[in-house]
Amino acid sequence: MDYAWLAPVLPISAFALNVLIWRQMGARKHALSALTTLAAIGGAFLVFLAVFSDASAHLEETATSSGRHLIFEGTPWFTVGVSPHLYVFAPTLVVDWLSIMMLGVVTFLAFLIEFYATGYMKGDSRYWWFFSVKALFTAAMLGVVLSYNFLLMYICWELVGLCSFLLIGFWYSERTNAEAAKKAFITTRVGDVGFFIGLALLFLKTRTFDMKETFAAVESGAIDPATVTIAGILIFLGAMGKSGQFPLHVWLPDAMAGPTPVSALVHSATMVAAGVYLVGRAYPIFHASSTTMAVITTVGTITAIFAATIALTQRDIKRILAYSTISQLGYMIMALGVGAYTAGLFHLFTHAFFKALLFLGAGSVIHSMEPVLHGTGRNPNDIFNMGGLRKQMPVTFWTFLIASLSLAGIAPLAGFWSKDAILVGAYEADAWLPLVVALVTAFLTAFYMFRCIYLVFFGPARWQVATSTGDHHDNHSTNHDIGHHAVPHESPWTMALPLVLICVPAIAAGWIGIPGFSEGFAETVRFGPMIEEHINLVLAGAGTLAGVLGIGLATLMYLTPVSGPRLISESFPAVYKTLYNKYYVDEMYQWIIDHVVLAIAAMAATVDRKILNDRIVDWCGPFLQGAGARVRLTTSGYIYHYAFGFIIGIMAIGVVMSGGIPDMRFALW
Amino acid sequence: MVPIEHIMVFTGALFSIGVYGVMARRNAVLVLMAIELMLNAVAINLVAFGTLVYPGQINGMVFAIFVVTIAAAELGLGLAIVLRVYRMRSSINVDDINLMRW
Incomplete structure (x- = not known):
């Protein structure tokens, strides 16, 4: 069982191999990258099979409510804090049925989608880069799945976000694709900020990022309920961003701009699954507060019906599926919210x-x-x-x-x-x-x-x-198979x-x-x-x-x-x-950005330019110049002026060292 | 034995005359002489207090010898500078030597 760490390490090694070594291989790099990535993800799938077959015998029954699991402590990476509040960060992994399930889903689907992509992406000039990022993407997702430490999970979580950005904007030469990638990244960042603040809040109370200790603290009531509620809602914000829950769902349909194998992976086993998985993994925090659960249920319910109604009218086949995904994710979130x-x-x-x-x-x-x-x-x-x-x-x-x-x-x-x-x-x-x-x-x-x-x-x-009706003159030489x-x-x-x-x-x-x-x-x-x-x-x-x-x-x-x-x-x-028009949510965001965000930005720019720059920064130079012009007059060049200052200084030192004028006496006798 | 107060009044007066000379004289040679006066005041103080604090020892006197030696060296250097200044500017009036400024 202690080889479970291989699952994320294999694909990330494949990524390193692709970008460090195969990259230099000229035309062969495409085939090599695809093969390496497939082999690594296939290896991760074998790791899953081994873990799965060992699981029933090795998982330990524990007192916590999350069922049987095994925890592996990694080598400490770094230490933070000052002496009484030292925190040693070690990458902790967990193997329980939840992570085994996700391990299987991710590796199985990633492998087949990768295989599919070898055909779908054939001939692309950045074929090798596609497979390299896919390997990193899979590794990051497996990291999210296995980590039993909020900080480690957050690192992998952000890596997932980065890879989705790279893949959605894979054909970035088209403006809409680049913008879709940006939108996906920024929208999920909005949720991630909440996630991060939630983690920081819990860290302040527990002084640890370790999930086991955090859950124990929450379940024993060591953290006050208000903090648990606020931290829970903030962490759920991260899940909302990644899993495309209303109102942070806007990135998900646009993410269709990426190549279809990316859409398939992003919308089934990785990216969007990460949010639901987070809710499942950090369930003790959510479950401890009925307010948080109500928030989760509400968001999930709204998302489920909201996205389903939009899907009724869409014309783009991938957008229909995207809204369907949002709707189904809402379903899952809703189920988790009601306690199912x-x-x-x-x-x-x-x-x-x-x-x-x-x-x-x-x-x-x-x-x-x-x-x-x-x-x-x-x-x-x-x-x-x-x-x-x-x-x-x-x-x-x-x-x-x-x-x-x-x-x-x-x-x-x-x-x-x-x-x-x-x-x-x-x-x-x-x-x-x-x-x-x-x-x-x-x-x-x-x-x-x-x-x-x-x-x-x-x-x-x-x-x-x-x-x-198509005009055959337009495509005569480049695509002769069309005519045939x-x-x-x-x-x-x-x-x-x-x-x-x-x-x-x-x-x-x-x-x-x-x-x-x-x-x-x-x-x-x-x-x-x-x-x-x-x-x-x-x-x-x-x-x-x-x-x-x-x-x-x-x-x-x-x-x-x-x-x-x-x-x-x-x-x-x-x-x-x-x-x-998808309930005009995008238009609403655009309006808010145009009229609120940009207005605030313009105000800040005015303060910056007119006050900070014109009044303060620009004032510094002339002030120092003027001061210098006055102070330099004291250096007259006459020896007796300097000697005068010298003697006054000596006398002042004498006065100070002898303890002031009234007590001036000779300490020697 | 001469009371220490007398010596202090004497050296204080001598030092003050020296200070006055440095400040008030325009002739560079006279300024150097005034500096010698201040140094001599210090040397007398060293001898007097040395005898007072460590009776029968010669610490203060040794220091006085050092002061005299250094004063001689300093004066030699000072007069050499004055001589160079006179060669260059045909004057040893310190009012004319005001290049050390902005």
């Missing part, structure tokens, strides 16, 4: 698989649409430019369909079990509003996913219009194989959490004593009904070319526009 710890993390687990599959499927579709729509000026991401693709791309179609059914919560696919667990959790916590919202969101989810499927894979082939067969084609096997492989957990990952079926999830990933899970047929039925209704409505509206959707959007233009 296992259910929330179970959904994180299953969602990672089917959402990665959906993104890779979308990437496959876009990959095949790009040559078809090239030169026509039409967006290859727009689902209204697709249609009828199920004949051309059978593998993509079937895997996408399975993932969508799983996301819609149709039994017996993975999503059904975790969604049902959340519904049961909300019901048992008597959280009626979240329960209703969860059901409505399930309905909306099924609807927008099947809207997407019908528009992409069924119906008339709208891309054909593009090729027939301007038809979408199935992606190469390096892209299709991961789709099929991820399909397996997207179907089956939920089965380990079937109530009463196995010890599975409820026994292992838990907070507090194990709760006997039981299936609630009414809720399961309601959840499935919501999904089926959503699919049915989508079928009615989009499978056959009727004017239903247009009729609705034209009957309620205000609603449609609000949803299509």
Whole structure:
């Protein structure tokens, strides 16, 4: 078990190898980097398998409420503070079922997505850099997962943010991509500042960053409840930023600017999972305060329904999936908020698989649409430019369909079990509003996913219009294959194989959490004593009904070319526009930046220029010059002036040393 | 034995005359002579207090010899400077030697 540290160290070594040595290798660096990264992440996956098989025998039962775990103390890195309050920082790692689960999800998906990327990114001039950053990204995420020290986690947490910045802005020569990367970085930074302040607050009280000691202090009541509440909410702010919770969700849809393998990794197993994972990992802090839990529930509930409604009207296939991700993350956060710890993390687990599959499927579709729509000026991401693709791309179609059914919560696919667990959790916590919202969101989810499927894979082939009217003179020499067969084609096997492989957990990952079926999830990933899970047929039925209704409505509206959707959007233009423009959150932020932030900045600039600069800094020089001009007059050049000063000085020293004039006496007698 | 107070009054007067000479004289040679007066006042003080504090020992006198020696050396140097200044400026009036300023 003590080799668990290899999991993050392998990919980070691959990163170092790529950027330090392979980089010098000329044209071979691309293949070498891809191979090294794949090997390292594959190695990390093997580490997961070894840890997983050893786990049941080696994990120790402990008194804390987070179940069985093993803690590994690392070599101390540095010491801070002064003597009575010394803090020795050592990188502590934890292996418990929560981290093992994430270890498996991250390494498995990262490996397959990397493999997919070898095909998807083929020919890119910075191919090697893509794989190098991917390796660092995976290492950072594994670091977040394994660390049992808030400071170590924060370091890895920021590394995840940095890598997502580098990857989202991978094609930075296009302005929108660079801006999306910047937006992702800055928006998550807003949350991270909260996270950092929360940690500092806890450190002030406990004098340690060690999670074990911090949790013990919180649970024993050594920290006053108000501090725990404030620190909890601040730490949750960090999770909100990373997991794209309202109102810090704005970066996530824009993050679609990155290459699709990045979107798949960012939105399934890494980046966004980090936030939910943090809530799960630091649960004792949140659980100790009902206020914090209420905040978490509220944020999660709002996010779930808010993002689902936006997804109804989007046209960009990756944006639909992005809002779906936000919505599902809201689901998880909501579940954690109402106390359904296992259910929330179970959904994180299953969602990672089917959402990665959906993104890779979308990437496959876009990959095949790009040559078809090239030169026509039409967006290859727009689902209204697709249609009828199920004949051309059978593998993509079937895997996408399975993932969508799983996301819609149709039994017996993975999503059904975790969604049902959340519904049961909300019901048992008597959280009626979240329960209703969860059901409505399930309905909306099924609807927008099947809207997407019908528009992409069924119906008339709208891309054909593009090729027939498309101007062949524009792209005569560069893309001659367009003229010959301007038809979408199935992606190469390096892209299709991961789709099929991820399909397996997207179907089956939920089965380990079937109530009463196995010890599975409820026994292992838990907070507090194990709760006997039981299936609630009414809720399961309601959840499935919501999904089926959503699919049915989508079928009615989009499978056959009727004017239903247009009729609705034209009957309620205000609603449609609000949803299509994502509730104008971006516009609101822009307004705040323009009218508040920039106004404050202008005021600060005025103070800086007019007062600090013109009045104080500019005044220093003339003042010293003037003072010097006056003082230098005292150096007259006459010897007797100097001698006079000399004698006065001697006399003054004599007066002072003899203890002042009244007591002037000779100490010698 | 002469009372110490008498000696102090005498050396104080001698020192003050020296100070006055340094401040008031314009002739550089006279300024040097006034400095000699101050040094002599100090030397007399050293001898007097040496005898008073350490009777039968010669500490104070040894110091006085040193002072006289150094005074002689200093005067030699000073007069050499005065001579150079006179060669350059045809004057030994200290009012004319005011180059040491801004």
